[in-house]
Amino acid sequence: MSLYARLTGWIVLIFGLLYFFLPLLGLFEFSLKARRGVYSLDAYTKIIGDAEFQATFGYSVVMALVTIAMGVLLVVPTAFWVRLKMPWARPYVEFITLLPLVIPAIVIVFGYIRLYNTSSWLPMTGTTMGTNLLLAFGYTTLALPYMYRAVDTGLRTIDVATLTEAAQSLGAGWITILSRVILPNVLVAVLSGAFLTFAIVIGEFTLAALLDRPAFGPYLQRIGANKPYEPFALSVIAFAITWVCMGLIQLVTRFSKHTKAAR
Amino acid sequence: MTDTAPARPARPRRLPLTWVGLAPFVIFALLFLILPTMNIVIGAFQTRDGSFTLQNLRDLGTGTIPSSYWISVKISLASSLLGCLIGFGMAAAVTFGAVPRFIRGPLMTFSGVASNFAGVPLAFAFLATFGPVGLITLFLKNNFGIVLQRDLGFSILSFWGLTVTYLFFQIPLMILIITPALEGLKKEWREAASVLGATSLQYWRMVALPILFPSLLGTFALLFANAFGAVATAIALTGSALNIVPIQLFAQIRGDVLGNPNLGYALAFGMIVVTGIANVLYIWLRIRAERWLK
Numbered sequence: 286m287s288l289y290a291r292l293t294g295w296i297v298l299i300f301g302l303l304y305f306f307l308p309l310l311g312l313f314e315f316s317l318k319a320r321r322g323v324y325s326l327d328a329y330t331k332i333i334g335d336a337e338f339q340a341t342f343g344y345s346v347v348m349a350l351v352t353i354a355m356g357v358l359l360v361v362p363t364a365f366w367v368r369l370k371m372p373w374a375r376p377y378v379e380f381i382t383l384l385p386l387v388i389p390a391i392v393i394v395f396g397y398i399r400l401y402n403t404s405s406w407l408p409m410t411g412t413t414m415g416t417n418l419l420l421a422f423g424y425t426t427l428a429l430p431y432m433y434r435a436v437d438t439g440l441r442t443i444d445v446a447t448l449t450e451a452a453q454s455l456g457a458g459w460i461t462i463l464s465r466v467i468l469p470n471v472l473v474a475v476l477s478g479a480f481l482t483f484a485i486v487i488g489e490f491t492l493a494a495l496l497d498r499p500a501f502g503p504y505l506q507r508i509g510a511n512k513p514y515e516p517f518a519l520s521v522i523a524f525a526i527t528w529v530c531m532g533l534i535q536l537v538t539r540f541s542k543h544t545k546a547a548r
Numbered sequence: 549m550t551d552t553a554p555a556r557p558a559r560p561r562r563l564p565l566t567w568v569g570l571a572p573f574v575i576f577a578l579l580f581l582i583l584p585t586m587n588i589v590i591g592a593f594q595t596r597d598g599s600f601t602l603q604n605l606r607d608l609g610t611g612t613i614p615s616s617y618w619i620s621v622k623i624s625l626a627s628s629l630l631g632c633l634i635g636f637g638m639a640a641a642v643t644f645g646a647v648p649r650f651i652r653g654p655l656m657t658f659s660g661v662a663s664n665f666a667g668v669p670l671a672f673a674f675l676a677t678f679g680p681v682g683l684i685t686l687f688l689k690n691n692f693g694i695v696l697q698r699d700l701g702f703s704i705l706s707f708w709g710l711t712v713t714y715l716f717f718q719i720p721l722m723i724l725i726i727t728p729a730l731e732g733l734k735k736e737w738r739e740a741a742s743v744l745g746a747t748s749l750q751y752w753r754m755v756a757l758p759i760l761f762p763s764l765l766g767t768f769a770l771l772f773a774n775a776f777g778a779v780a781t782a783i784a785l786t787g788s789a790l791n792i793v794p795i796q797l798f799a800q801i802r803g804d805v806l807g808n809p810n811l812g813y814a815l816a817f818g819m820i821v822v823t824g825i826a827n828v829l830y831i832w833l834r835i836r837a838e839r840w841l842k
Contacts (some may be wrong), residue, residue: 305719395813400587
């Protein structure tokens with residue numbers, strides 16, 4: 286490797302790293318400037334004490350958990366069944382799960398509003414609970430590509446057919462097979478999918494705003510327009526949550542590798 | 549089942565029921581993904597009273613719509629082109645050993661996080677850095693007397709501001725996708741080229757880049773679609789200052805600003821077409837690329 290190439294490599298890398306860390310630094314620094322002249326955590330204490338923050342944040346956390354539950358209930362049996370009984374259908378199912386990456390979220394929610402409005406055949410947006418449910422379905426759709434890929438990769442590493450037959454000859458039904466044989470075996474994959482889903486849902490803006498639900502993303506956008514420092518403190522919190530989720534994915538993946546190596 | 553019986557007993561006829569296991573997924577996908585999208589697509593070809601028309605698509609050429617498509621395309625092009633270049637540079641620096649190998653792991657992990665980090669908080673991060681009282685803005689002003697907006701013509705609420713912000717998730721996405729492709733370049737190819745007397749430049753121009761070309765172009769298409777569909781970052785950053793398609797569609801869904809619901813469906817249909825073409829290009833080129841990079 287020539288000196289010239291080495292130098293170029295370093296310059297590109299340092300430029301890139303600066304580009305990534307300066308905004309994070311800027312965000313953090315700005316969030317500490319609520320008190321004139323000194324750095325303080327004023328913006329954080331103020332925003333964490335804010336009732337609307339607690340309400341919207343709580344709402345988004347609940348939404349994320351509901352989405353994860355729905356995603357697991359939908360994706361694990363489907364991926365299992367496709368691997369076991371309908372391998373020919375795998376490319377088609379995979380294609381459908383990738384569609385949410387192709388169709389912009391704003392178009393999908395536009396369709397919801399048109400299809401499930403108060404005068405339609407299934408007026409989900411007519412009631413609060415119905416809209417919450419619709420939002421959870423929407424989030425499940427957005428998380429589908431990540432969840433399906435994670436679970437399907439997890440299933441690839443185990444012998445689905447043998448495990449199923451073994452369980453069946455011991456008298457297990459489908460629900461027992463799924464919950465006590467398959468799920469524990471793909472738990473790491475499910476957890477990675479779940480953490481990624483959590484990170485996506487917690488700050489999601491478009492769906493929540495257009496379905497008019499009191500979630501964290503729209504709240505953050507709204508106070509951005511009329512509060513000086515709090516939105517920046519909130520963004521730091523949102524960043525931190527994403528990092529923690531990604532860190533947990535790394536952790537469970539590494540943990541699973543260790544258990545496998547020990548065998 | 550044994551085949552020893554001379555006349556095979558007639559199998560008990562059963563309706564094929566394996567498809568039942570797929571039913572929940574199919575129903576979910578139909579209700580919350582396919583039918584809503586079809587609904588928008590069909591709406592784009594209907595008049596208000598439901599008859600077929602192409603007028604909505606023709607009307608996309610009126611008012612502010614062409615300019616908003618144009619500025620959306622320009623931002624997506626700029627951010628995906630720069631994202632590809634910078635991401636390629638960073639991936640290459642790590643892959644070809646210009647910088648120590650231990651950087652690779654953290655860089656890939658970071659890219660995984662950052663590529664998922666579009667949205668409202670990203671907008672605030674860039675406001676806090678390049679905004680009127682942001683970190684860099686104040687740094688340049690206090691130490692060099694340079695005012696970003698006045699002297700360099702840079703505002704975070706502009707075309708370039710949005711492009712620079714989008715790069716925060718575009719570059720990591722490029723790094724994530726192109727690093728495996730770069731690692732698939734075999735050492736023997738470079739050695740063979742140099743044995744035949746090729747310079748480093750010739751190797752890149754005649755061997756490496758043609759092999760990587762489908763990957764590069766495919767990733768470019770993916771990045772383009774990624775930027776084109778981004779809503780939250782743009783709204784949180786610029787409000788309605790920059791008239792890009794997702795912002796216009798957002799306003800249309802909120803309050804029918806175009807004064808014609810079906811024109812709104814046509815606007816959304818246009819978005820699907822653009823991101824659809826970009827993704828088809830990505831998938832097609834990816835299949836081509838995988839022929840070499842196994």
